Amino acid sequence: MIDPLAEVVSLLQPELRYSKVVAGVGAWRVRRLEAGEPFYCVILDGSCHLTVAGHEPIGLQAGDFVLIPSAHGFAMASSTPMAPGEGDTTPIALLDGEFRLGRESGPADIRLLVGHCSFASPDAALLVSLLPEVVHISGEARLAMLVELVGEESRALRPARDVVLARLLEVLFIEALRVTARSAAPPSLLRGLADPRLAAAIRRMHENPARSWTVGQLAKEAALSRSTFFDRFGRVVGVAPMEYLTAWRMALAKKLLREKEGGIAEIAERVGYGSASTFSVAFSRHVGMPPAHYAREQV
CATH class of the missing domain: 2.60.120.10 (Jelly Rolls)
Known part of the structure; x- marks a missing residue:
């Protein structure tokens, strides 16, 4: 696990x-x-x-x-x-x-x-x-x-x-x-992990970041209604579920790019994006530069 x-x-x-x-x-x-x-x-x-x-x-x-x-x-x-x-x-x-x-x-x-x-x-x-x-x-x-x-x-x-x-x-x-x-403690990832329902959803995001998760699917993992899950996640963790998932995917993508573990398309697939172009747009918005540029800077 x-x-x-x-x-x-x-x-x-x-x-x-x-x-x-x-x-x-x-x-x-x-x-x-x-x-x-x-x-x-x-x-x-x-x-x-x-x-x-x-x-x-x-x-x-x-x-x-x-x-x-x-x-x-x-x-x-x-x-x-x-x-x-x-x-x-x-x-x-x-x-x-x-x-x-x-x-x-x-x-x-x-x-x-x-x-x-x-x-x-x-x-x-x-x-x-x-x-x-x-x-x-x-x-x-x-x-x-x-x-x-x-x-x-x-x-x-x-x-x-x-x-x-x-x-x-x-x-x-x-x-x-x-x-x-x-x-x-104040809202944080740690508090989310201490909540059995939210922890189940967080673990699933970490186990399978490549899956095209929706709030509804994550709510089902937490055995909560969509609205209850969304409100509870934001209140306890401090960010919305999809915001947390994006942050985690970007952290993993940067690690893969630093360690040269595959090309852009392969890394895009591993962190949940259907195409290299979609991943590049999301990465650029989150990190401030395209993934190829980021990878070159890590040499």
Whole structure:
């Protein structure tokens, strides 16, 4: 059986790019304004607050995991309030490789593992648009176990530490998406996969993208009426069924074109288009260039 979440993660190609252990003492606040770079944070000890643009502030505790797939402006601050008029805090690098926020001396109130990952897929923006803007996981036993392993590995100076951390963080990423699929998250692909009726239709789209699907046929796969399916899909996933199907077909087509797996006509057939010309029109509208042009640029 096709697993849509596994396919999305596989196409995203998540990679750990940078991580650091940060200790906070007293009052501090850090802020990021740039967008587009995936950010994650694991709370190893202590607590703090996270504010993401467009979302309510989130209280973070030891064992929590946060992923912002396409980081918009956000700020993290200590539980100890900043004095009025105080500016943002600049992290200070310590000799042991850790970074310090707030006072330079004294026992840490909080320890975090923070960093940036990257999505190697050229279709990352399209796929990330199907994920929640903020993934916050708290109180999950499996995730807490992984966080504990990450914390233990981050403190030790064992051989291949960075390699082990990278693998653990990949597993954290996937587990966080699994948990989010079961939660009351905003509309996203993950919520669609958590809805048994919608998940059946999504799986069928992934299993057979070449089929000339209609909303009525997909509704039948979900055992729902056409109107109920259409409304429920848009409300839960955040896009209309055929919009999702087109986005998925284009992601697959770009992958096939990059990997030179057949000519334009063959790829058109594999992703559900009756002719190369119809596929070329749809691809150009979606991607901004004809498929042949896209394939040449991937050399």
